[in-house]
Amino acid sequence: MDKLRRILRSTGFVNASSSVLAILVGLVFGFVIMLISNPAQAIQGFGIILKGGFSGGARGIGQTLYYAIPIIMTGLSVGFAFKTGLFNIGASGQFTVGAFTAIFIGIKLNSLPAPLHWIIALLGAMLAGGLWALIPGLFKAYLNVNEVISSIMMNYIGLFAVNYAIKHPALKTAPTIFDTTMNLTSNTAPTSILPKSFLSYLFPGSTVNIGIIIAILIAVFMYFVLNKTTFGYELKACGYNKHASQYAGISEKRSIVLSMVIAGALSGLGGGLVYLSGPNGRRYKVLDLLLADGFAGIPVALLGLNNPLGIIFAGIFIAFITIGGEYLQSLDFVVEIIDIITAAIIFFSAFALVFRGFIQKMLKAEELAVSLDDNHSSLRRQNSGKETGGEK
Amino acid sequence: MGTIYFLVQQMMTFSIPLLIVALGGLFSERSGVVNIALEGIMIIGGFSSILFINFMQKMGVFDGQLLLICAVLIAVISGGAFSLLHAYAAINMNADQTISGTALNTFAPAFAIYGARMIQPSNVQQITFNNTFRIASVPLLGDIPIIGNLLFKQAYITTYIGFAILIAATILLYKTRFGLRLRACGEHPQAADSVGVNVYKMRYFGVLISGMLAGLGGLVFVVPTSTNFNATVAGYGFLGIAVLIFGQWKPIRIFIASLFFGLMKTISSSYSGISLLLQLGINSYIYKMVPYIATLIVLAFTSKRSQAPRALGQPYDHGGR
Amino acid sequence: AKPAPKGYEIALITDLGTIDDKSFNQGAWEGVVAYAKANNKTHKYYQPTEQSNDAYLAQIALAVENGAKIIVTPGFLFEVPIYIAQDEFPNVSFILLDGNPNDGDWSAGAPTFKTNKNVVGVTYAEHESGYLAGYAAVKDGYTQLGFMGGMAVPAVVRFGYGFVQGINDAAKDLGVDAKLMYHYTGGFDATPEAQNLAASWYNAGTEVIFACGGAVGFSVFAAAEAAGKKSIGVDVDQSGESETIITSSTKSLAPGVELLISQFYAGKFPGGENLVLDASNDSVGLPMETSRFKTFSQADYDALYAKLKAKEFAIFTDATAENAAGLPVTNVQLTVVE
Amino acid sequence: MDYVIEMLGITKSFPGILANDNITLQLKKGEIHALLGENGAGKSTLMSVLFGLYKPELGIIKKSGVEVIIKNPNDANELGIGMVHQHFKLVHNFTVLQNIILGVETTVRGFLEMEAARKKVIALSEQYGLKVDPDALVENITVGMQQRVEILKMLYRDNEILIFDEPTAVLTPQEIEDLMAIMRDLTKEGKSILFITHKLNEIKAVADRCTVLRKGKCIGTINVQDTTKEEMSEMMVGRRIDLTLDKGEANAGEPVLEVRNLVTASREHGRKPLKDISFTVRRGEIVCIAGIDGNGQSELAYAVTGLMQIDGGQVLINGQDVSKKSIRARNLSGLAHIPEDRHKHGLILDYTLEDNLILKQYFNPEYQKHGLRLLPKIHSYAEGLIERFDIRSGQGAITLTRSMSGGNQQKAIVAREIDYNPDILIAVQPTRGLDVGAIEYIHKQLIAQRNSGKAILLISLELDEVMNISDRILVIYEGSIVGEFNPKDITVQELGLYMAGSKAREVNHG
Ligand SMILES: Nc1ncnc2c1ncn2[C@@H]1O[C@H](COP(=O)(O)OP(=O)(O)OP(=O)(O)O)[C@@H](O)[C@H]1O
Ligand SMILES: Nc1ncnc2c1ncn2[C@@H]1O[C@H](COP(=O)(O)OP(=O)(O)OP(=O)(O)O)[C@@H](O)[C@H]1O
Ligand SMILES: [Mg+2]
């Protein structure tokens, strides 16, 4: 009983339940929109959304996990930077250069054997993403350039640089990267493709591969770094209060640069994971448009309260209802209803303070009374202390 | 000379929407509220005003400059109304301003597509319009040598609205009671409060004006460059934020920043029509990167001292100290 | 149990674009709608969540689950998914536009092609259509032209190469030299950048631009209107979109799709075939009734079309050269903007 | 009686503290009425109530005999009440003129009317000798001039009742003289002034009457003419609380902290320059820097601990020059620091209590191995400190620090820094906001440290504290050390005179 109470009182639980409350309110909001726009099918449609990835059976669940991979990674990237006091709006560019590097290695270094090939490709993606974020990091730490604007610039530079590189004559030698007939990058070598491993038995017919395992492991690792290492402790300290960190002897510049680089590496790895999914997965399209995956990371991070473990769930949840949206096409609904619901959920999660207060009230009605009492008695004690002090 | 006229005329298609949107952001941020929702608000403004133009043109009610001016009003009203969601979350609920801004950015394109599909009889997401708004040459003014060619040919009324907003914003911010109070709220809300300024109210106005201008920016962005609206403003809301920061939260510097950025964009996208640049034989992707790289370089030299409003992003708590 | 819907017999799945792109997808969808409305059939379109073979297959599966009997898939990106789906759903018929089913494995130099009885692969001779537009434009008196493609996908490239040759041939006939600016914008969206690019060409003297990339056209039309210059539309008759459009380089999307669907219901589905729709079966061309030519007449057009039909000469295709700059032209001063 | 303002039975509490307890204050028309009391006595709170910033739980306010309700500063303004806040409320990037008119702007056809305002400001500034440049940016002018701006703000609004909250704390002696003259002029105009200060001779110089607060209670109101400074200070401090510690004789050993000719310039707004400060703290002694708020104490602490750059001189720890060393290096060479601003420097409010308790030691091999934090060890270490220092909180070591009361936050910092076992502990107002018991405990800890051979530099505003636990007292005034005393040889009253700058004595270093 006491243990239960402790769990109920923990901030983690209160935060999570306020997110759940935001999700509920967001879903209700979505339902209302559905009722207004198409009352006849609203209930059935809402059912499909709630069923989400389950609608497609094992395959659907597999696809849910597959779609969760990039948004978990960019969500981690954005969330990690937030934790350390930085707004990484440059996940898109980092994701893109990561994707390119993975594809490049996946195609060009085709003499490498299987596990080594994709591992190197992923490491390359991380490195590229990290380097891409290094610039805003250095600019912020040493030149006081707002990281928001420099990351926005780096998004576009990354996009164009990658498209330039893909089409560059120097890379035309076989095996070529660019499939001119499709305006896509070529398929990467089979040795570079992430194995599906046991997941192909669990989720037959699905694209999901060990990328999801890697993403989850990385999230757990980030949780670990943030919460269990001195390094994470320093980074978070700078994010929460740079003056106090300075007071404690932590170098702020170093923290800024490192956090940006790590955030970039996470996005870059996301790009690598997605584009090494084999012939049935995505291929990079040479299009002058910022990749949405980077921006999709922002709501995922916020919904996950910037907590790496929360981001796993937020990513899977968003993927889950996105698949629900896909199935919603069986009815006369527009898939964008899913984005509307997501937006509503995020909007209501901004009311976390209110929700938290509400939940705390619900949970600790009796404890609150106790603590109030405590307050009063301490007030009394202090006053009486003063009086005795005065009379002596 | 012709090339210069052309570049200046074209520059407006980039600079004016960026200017208007960044000035919008200026009002919100000067009041102390971060507004990353500019992108979303632009989409809502573009959506509702283009839908309005589409309806009016289809029903043949009226057209031309009068229609554009009415559309401007629609864009302003819808953008302003939409931004109130952000204001409510940020000001009344003391919410994290990034979260509510992100929510609006997620909502807007989805709503624009959903709305277009639900409202339009054709069920399509694009909203088309006929561009009957271009002014080949402004009467009288267009005949002025040089200036006429630079500013009064192949122009849109929205360009002049953009300039008017720049002037109005500068005056409003620096020459009126409202501006003085608004700026005080973004720098030191406790000081403003102590002399009887209602910080909550001023911040509401700040966000509202930013919504109105960003909504207008959505319309101004679409009209000269396309003949339909497809639920996107191609990241120009985020670029507007970049211009705002680049301009260090000051109207004139924002104007310069938007001209700089617009010029860079114009050169990068129209170099193939300029024989001098075309002959250099540089790949178009390099040109595409130029505006962003140039901005980074300029920032590196100008950011030593940030002029961000001191209370930016901090929820104001009356009675706190 | 969910109330079994009647289902949707005719399905169309887009490759990430929407059905209202005013060109390719929309043309195909109009064919579906035209048949379905006339024959009172249920119909529906689906949009995949991402661009990948699995996502396309998922939509195919969803369409089948919803009762699709015939599925139209516009876009060469469906080549591999249809290759797989034709075996997976033997009782469903597929119309693949712009491609032929294959396994997408180019490692041996070329993929394995296979078209089952339940599939028709349709490709268009876009180069013929582009040729007509280029030829007609030069004959009509334009000597400074531009080609602005969207992404460099095969169909767009074919339109472009044909356009180049059409210009070249007409210029040769007239004994003039034509100028051509040639560029792919890298996207299918209307953007200020695209508008600006078109405007810069017009400003530098270009008289007419062939806008060959979905919504990119809207930017070109906007620039043409501003500059008082001309443009050429693509895929479908776009004359209604702008007064500046002198003609459109079309391929018969809607009629072709409608025809194939009606053949399917009539039990005459040409399954197993890979059709090439070209001038010989009147599937490409210029809509002369709505064209705004000054001198180029219906008679001129008919004469040219007859030659094309008779295949009197070969036209550049995407196989001719990897890059437009490599096209063998004689009377065109070709500037390829990379 | 002709009272312009009467505050009757005002009671105002904050969580855990009764800041004003049934206070009555009556202000006569045309008088200068001083408000005297120690730090935290409730003076600012009472004035904030009058100015509409706080709403009292009990009590009423009368203006010229009529009960009024003051809900916000606007109401106060309308009643002719103006206030110069202890912490100036000026917008840094506004001009002087803009700051003055903010809130009461006049407009012509919608535009700000600056010319008439400028004329009025210039006229006022001439009339009262308040020299300001109306077009200077506030961030570029001196603190003294900023205060003149605050005064002009009130005059501009034609306020009749003027509240000055510790106006002299930040002024130079000459500026103080000027201010006194201005205040007298103002009362001649019929304005009434409420004047908060810690400096008795200022009260003697200008005030007619004086109300004394102690720990939130009103002790009484006296006529300044009829009361000596000593009497007033006794009213303020009260009889000595029985906190006398039997600390025994200091047993000063070799020097640990040596500060030599330390100089800093005032770069930032509100920073006091330090002028050639030298002193030494030895093992086994507690040296106390006494002084009135804002005479350079904070800057001294920042300079010694490395939070602020110095412009000249040296800081030595154990004989090693650390003036160019990083903060981490200084800490490692044996320096601990209880910072003045606990929210800015002392704590990471979004960290748990245990994470804050480990803030200076998280990298020690004892609490991490290969970069992995040894959480159980950290936890038990924190629990130990919590137990020993009686740090109270909702969930013990895992409480979010933000949710803790200020006093317990302070205890956490003190525990952390004392347990750091430093050679030299810089304690800046270590007992701020603590209750009597806790103060006593911390004092005992400090003395225990000293007895075990540590050096302690205590910077405090509380005279009691200074007198009770220091072995030597250095008085700081205007960025210079103006006197050195043995607490046994000096009375509180006398010390106060040095602190207020009315006395100075040669200092013999260390
Ligand atoms: N939120 C708070 N909770 C508890 N105590 C507080 C809080 N804010 C201020 N204090 C304490 O209130 C007392 C007086 O408050 P005030 O703001 O007048 O301080 P101050 O005069 O600025 O202090 P100083 O002048 O010494 O810097 C100080 O002892 C301060 O530590
Ligand atoms: N906003 C607040 N929240 C919590 N406690 C407060 C607040 N303001 C003041 N206090 C408390 O009320 C008490 C009185 O503070 P006040 O600021 O009135 O003191 P003061 O007499 O002005 O002190 P000083 O001489 O330092 O200016 C202090 O103990 C402080 O902790
Ligand atoms: Mg004080």
Ligand SMILES: [Mg+2]
């Ligand atoms: Mg005070």
